[in-house]
Amino acid sequence: xxxxxxxxxxxxxxxxxxxxxxxxxxxxxxxxxxxxxxxxxxxxxxxxxxxxxxxxxxxxxxxxxxxxxxxxxxxxxxxxxxxxxxxxxxxxxxxxxxxxxxxxxxxxxxxxxxxxxxxxxxxxxxxxxxxxxxxxxxxxxxxxxxxxxxxxxxxxxxxxxxxxxxxxxxxxxxxxxxxxxxxxxxxxxxxxxxxxxxxxxxxxxxxxxxxxxxxxxxxxxxxxxxxxxxxxxxxxxxxxxxxxxxxxxxxxxxxxxxxxxxxxxxxxxxxxxxxxxxxxxxxxxxxxxxxxxxxxxxxxxxxxxxxxxxxxxxxxxxxxxxxxxxxxxxxxxxxxxxxxxxxxxxxxxxxxxxxxxxxxxxxxxxxxxxxxxxxxxxxxxxxxxxxxxxxxxxxxxxxxxxxxxxxxxxxxxxxxxxxxxxxxx
Numbered sequence: 001x002x003x004x005x006x007x008x009x010x011x012x013x014x015x016x017x018x019x020x021x022x023x024x025x026x027x028x029x030x031x032x033x034x035x036x037x038x039x040x041x042x043x044x045x046x047x048x049x050x051x052x053x054x055x056x057x058x059x060x061x062x063x064x065x066x067x068x069x070x071x072x073x074x075x076x077x078x079x080x081x082x083x084x085x086x087x088x089x090x091x092x093x094x095x096x097x098x099x100x101x102x103x104x105x106x107x108x109x110x111x112x113x114x115x116x117x118x119x120x121x122x123x124x125x126x127x128x129x130x131x132x133x134x135x136x137x138x139x140x141x142x143x144x145x146x147x148x149x150x151x152x153x154x155x156x157x158x159x160x161x162x163x164x165x166x167x168x169x170x171x172x173x174x175x176x177x178x179x180x181x182x183x184x185x186x187x188x189x190x191x192x193x194x195x196x197x198x199x200x201x202x203x204x205x206x207x208x209x210x211x212x213x214x215x216x217x218x219x220x221x222x223x224x225x226x227x228x229x230x231x232x233x234x235x236x237x238x239x240x241x242x243x244x245x246x247x248x249x250x251x252x253x254x255x256x257x258x259x260x261x262x263x264x265x266x267x268x269x270x271x272x273x274x275x276x277x278x279x280x281x282x283x284x285x286x287x288x289x290x291x292x293x294x295x296x297x298x299x300x301x302x303x304x305x306x307x308x309x310x311x312x313x314x315x316x317x318x319x320x321x322x323x324x325x326x327x328x329x330x331x332x333x334x335x336x337x338x339x340x341x342x343x344x345x346x347x348x349x350x351x352x353x354x355x356x357x358x359x360x361x362x363x364x365x366x367x368x369x370x371x372x373x374x375x376x377x378x379x380x381x382x383x384x385x386x387x388x389x390x391x392x393x394x395x396x397x398x399x400x401x402x403x404x405x406x407x408x409x410x411x412x413x414x415x416x417x418x419x420x421x422x423x424x425x
Contacts, residue, residue: 039156251270293334
């Protein structure tokens with residue numbers, strides 16, 4: 001019998017749970033499907049949120065031929081074979097009496113497209129550009145790091161989010177009611193907190209947990225039952241590498257929590273499991289900016305140097321700079337003030353919209369702009385003592401607003417003191 005997660009895989013858009021920002025009423029992908037005008041795109045999101053399922057639903061709804069490749073097992077040869085097959089089918093359908101709908105290109109779905117090398121991605125460019133295929137890629141990694149720019153320029157990127165509590169509850173109810181095997185067991189769910197927590201926004205994990213507990217013979221599912229079963233079967237519900245995300249989470253949280261020993265342990269777990277070293281190095285760069293930030297700006301330099309060194313010396317020696325950067329970041333003083341500042345500013349931008357730039361800060365490349373007062377009364381800071389002069393830099397509506405607040409590290413306190421010296425407050 002197929003696993004529960006496969007038995008519950010949605011076949012239509014109406015059965016699809018989550019991602020309302022993409023497939024809800026009036027959303028971009030639903031509009032594509034309803035209009036039949038499908039362009040190439042990449043789905044970026046964590047495991048178990050419906051990337052593969054969505055691609056299959058789109059192909060089914062549009063009645064397009066659907067080819068699928070996995071970047072783990074396929075190379076340039078397989079890509080070219082699919083493209084040639086698509087070309088042959090397109091030629092057969094391009095006859096005088098071919099229906100307009102039949103002339104639409106087939107869909108090529110590539111799972112884990114981030115694992116394709118540059119040459120493998122290059123082999124897709126011509127077919128995507130010429131419309132031989134419509135590409136749908138799926139990736140758990142940031143496409144801006146792993147997908148070449150020429151391919152990114154030809155594909156829109158859509159971000160899928162972990163499923164929310166309501167989505168997971170709906171999926172749980174549906175599995176208990178609609179799946180023939182599970183519904184026949186007469187299972188009652190009294191508590192859901194543990195199921196939702198262990199699932200972590202992943203539909204596949206959720207269904208694997210339900211199946212694991214159900215197959216244990218339990219008739220009542222509560223928090224204790226779920227925890228006990230998962231402790232006894234620590235990898236039974238962790239298929240297709242989802243543990244990868246749990247361990248990287250523990251790794252980053254250990255660095256954030258200033259525990260170098262735990263951080264090194266989780267690093268060793270990833271190294272031993274064959275994790276992509278670049279994936280680890282990127283997370284170190286993110287941690288250096290998000291968790292250490294202005295408390296120790298050198299952390300960013302160390303993390304970047306680690307990334308560069310890793311690419312120069314390769315593996316297995318690359319584990320050493322990874323360990324060095326991990327210990328350095330874990331033992332550094334911490335600050336998330338820059339992280340909070342940009343989030344506060346982004347929130348204010350959403351609230352206030354496009355406020356006008358003050359006239360004295362505007363560029364004045366033309367005589368008309370000068371006549372309108374652009375750049376007038378701007379004071380050039382370097383002409384004044386300490387390279388500073390008081391003037392307003394915010395839009396009028398936000399004058400005096402503070403986004404950055406210094407935290408307790410000596411480095412930031414010195415920065416804050418200098419700002420008080422200049423601005424007087």
